[in-house]
Amino acid sequence: MLLMVEHCYNNLTGEEIKSLDRSNTIIVLPVGSIEQHGPHLPVDTDTLTAVHVAQRLAETMRTFKLIITPPFRYTYAKPALVYPGTLSIEGETLIKLTRDAMRGFIEQGFKKILVINAHMENTDFMIEGISLALKNADAVKLVLANWWELVDEKDLKEIFGPDWRGWVDEHAALVETSLMMHIAPEFVREEKITDDRRKSKFEFRIFPWDIANYPNSGTFAPIRGAGPEKGKKLTELVVKEMGNLIEKEFSK
Numbered sequence: 001m002l003l004m005v006e007h008c009y010n011n012l013t014g015e016e017i018k019s020l021d022r023s024n025t026i027i028v029l030p031v032g033s034i035e036q037h038g039p040h041l042p043v044d045t046d047t048l049t050a051v052h053v054a055q056r057l058a059e060t061m062r063t064f065k066l067i068i069t070p071p072f073r074y075t076y077a078k079p080a081l082v083y084p085g086t087l088s089i090e091g092e093t094l095i096k097l098t099r100d101a102m103r104g105f106i107e108q109g110f111k112k113i114l115v116i117n118a119h120m121e122n123t124d125f126m127i128e129g130i131s132l133a134l135k136n137a138d139a140v141k142l143v144l145a146n147w148w149e150l151v152d153e154k155d156l157k158e159i160f161g162p163d164w165r166g167w168v169d170e171h172a173a174l175v176e177t178s179l180m181m182h183i184a185p186e187f188v189r190e191e192k193i194t195d196d197r198r199k200s201k202f203e204f205r206i207f208p209w210d211i212a213n214y215p216n217s218g219t220f221a222p223i224r225g226a227g228p229e230k231g232k233k234l235t236e237l238v239v240k241e242m243g244n245l246i247e248k249e250f251s252k
């Protein structure tokens with residue numbers, strides 16, 4: 001899906017950005033990762049998810065005009081460095097990157113900022129960066145939305161049925177595979193899908209990080225039951241819930 005030019009910050013001219021009405025423009029930053037997602041999904045999975053949700057929101061939102069900035073791809077993914085393909089920056093770097101990007105939006109006069117995050121390990125570093133940027137900012141409203149926190153267990157059980165096993169095991173598994181089958185089916189290597197699962201609930205908390213403690217495939221729960229229709233339903237639900245959140249928080 002191609003993003004309409006008028007919603008894409010980096011395709012606008014400086015003059016066009018200057019003329020955006022600050023009272024009803026929301027600056028949107030999608031945040032992902034470059035992280036292994038099993039043998040069947042690309043390392044760009046989280047970024048593709050965040051950008052897709054941002055695009056669908058921008059197309060459907062009527063109350064506000066959404067302007068999507070270039071996403072964060074280089075983020076914090078250290079636990080997954082035991083797998084090939086993962087790239088990570090230091091947590092401290094992500095704090096400063098977040099702080100400086102937010103300061104940039106604020107310096108450009110934007111008052112409404114939405115961060116759509118699709119990679120859990122980024123959360124605390126981003127909260128710190130946002131806190132630093134907002135310290136002396138005047139009348140700025142900012143929402144950090146982890147997309148998976150916008151859907152509840154009831155909805156997930158409805159979409160995925162008995163295959164849904166909870167967020168603890170969800171990495172490159174039922175949910176993310178379904179999302180990619182809908183968002184970017186051309187990137188899903190269906191013949192590589194495994195039935196692997198995580199070995200213990202403590203694996204991320206054992207140092208030094210050792211590949212022996214992780215599932216071989218890099219997928220943490222069974223993928224059985226994944227499908228594009230389920231990915232579409234979930235995407236639509238997330239976009240709807242995020243739309244409600246925006247209406248509520250940015251109308252105040």
Ligand SMILES: [Zn+2]
Nearest residue numbers: 045046172176
């Ligand atoms: Zn992911």
